[in-house]
Amino acid sequence: MDSSSANDATPIYIREVSVTSFIFEICMKPLSCIRSSPIFNFGGHDWYLMWKFSSTKEVHLGVFLISDQEVKATVDFTLLDKYGNLSSQYKRISRTFSSKSLSNYRDMLLGNMSPENHVTNGCFNVLCTIFIDGKTTTPKLNQNPNSLVKQINNLLLSRDISDVAFEVDGKTFHAHRAVLATRSPVFKAELFGQKVEANTNCIKLEGMMSEIFKELLCYIYTDTTQDAGTKFNQHLLEAADRYSLDGLRKICEDRLCSNITLDTVLSSLGFADQHNCSRLLDSCLNFAATPENLLQLTLRQEYLDLMKSFPFVFAKLSKRANASLAFQNIVNKKQTVG
The missing domain is CATH 3.30.710.10 (Potassium Channel Kv1.1; Chain A)
Known part of the structure; x- marks a missing residue:
């Protein structure tokens, strides 16, 4: 790795906004080298964010694993506008992360994420959401028969x-x-x-x-x-x-938050509301409000059931989705094509 490695991290503001999501405040300068955030912990693993600006001021983003094991995960990046709302600039990467690929900059997302219009005081915000696949490992009992x-x-x-x-x-x-x-x-x-x-x-x-x-x-x-x-x-x-x-x-x-999928998110939303699971509710809303996910969920019977049985939760989901210009743009494109 070069001189701008994780050990030489550029000062960056990291704010955890839910059990799966973090907001990174990134400064536009310097533009000429790869920079990295301080280490943050998620899902029991240590990670850091890396970014680089192209000559056209597009930002290339990547999340890298430090922990000494492989983790299969999906990472969503969404640029936030000046008012903190989700913009139309959204990228996703799904793969098996490994500490062995720390210097593999080819894993960074490329192109079409231009933060220049979202800069305030020389910095812009990126919402990073991580979903770890697989099951939670159950701790093993101490094998000492006298424990x-x-x-x-x-x-x-x-x-x-x-x-x-x-x-x-x-x-x-x-x-x-x-x-x-x-x-x-x-x-x-x-x-x-x-x-x-x-x-x-x-x-x-x-x-x-x-x-x-x-x-x-x-x-x-x-x-x-x-x-x-x-x-x-x-x-x-x-x-x-x-x-x-x-x-x-x-x-x-924690397990329910870590295993949210298209097949479970709608039932988990209702469950979270019934049992006052605020972290699960927030995680499900973040997942379901993602433009690509929401468009698939609206085609399911469970989505209609959610509207009828949990109007308060449905209202929250609608509010979060409507705040996303990405969702609005996708809907407009579908209407234009139709």
Whole structure:
């Protein structure tokens, strides 16, 4: 890399605006060399932004991974106008990022992004949104057979000293009152509160699937949980709310934010509104309001269902999309062609 590498970063203002999006304020000068931002963290990985201006003052942008592993991701760049609204200048790059390609400037986006009309006080703003593909990795238990986590996990698997059982969706799960009460204030009230019934050795739970309760117990005993897809994480988040497990709720919301697709975003919007998941709602709105995505989503029945069932969310989506000149331009082009 040249003298303008990540270690010689040009001062730049970075502002996180949502769980997946950052705004970079970039100065127009100098124009003659590749420059880079300070390192920022997203999705558990370290990244930095690089940019270079061409002779025609078009900006070339690229995001580079520093972490020592490969990450498959999609990165959207949108220039913001002087008022902070999305402009019509939008670019996307989807690939597997690797620290081995740090000096591969060919990965930078080229052409058609001209910030000159959006400059204020010598600088312009770029909205960068990153979507990481794939599943969240579940931490492995400490393999030391004498470790506390391993021993507590073995406690969950053992029925010998369990003192309470739960019947969930036709299946029985054995557990330990002290562990449950220590982790969850709801379990504490149900198992040790003043209104505890005399016979609480086997408690029947309604409104929960057995695989979700099994995963709930796994989190309570080991602080780890698997990622089995969007629907699974939605149900697990509901269970976390039911038993006031804030840490589990955060894990589920992070997973849902990291796995937004065209097939899941509309249902996730409604779910986020129902369960007061502000970060998930913001991430879904950012994804759905992207011009290319919104045009595909409007053709789906789920989009009409969202209009009817969640008018408040739909109004937010419409407002965010209408702020994008890129969306307006695409609609106008379609009408002209038609």
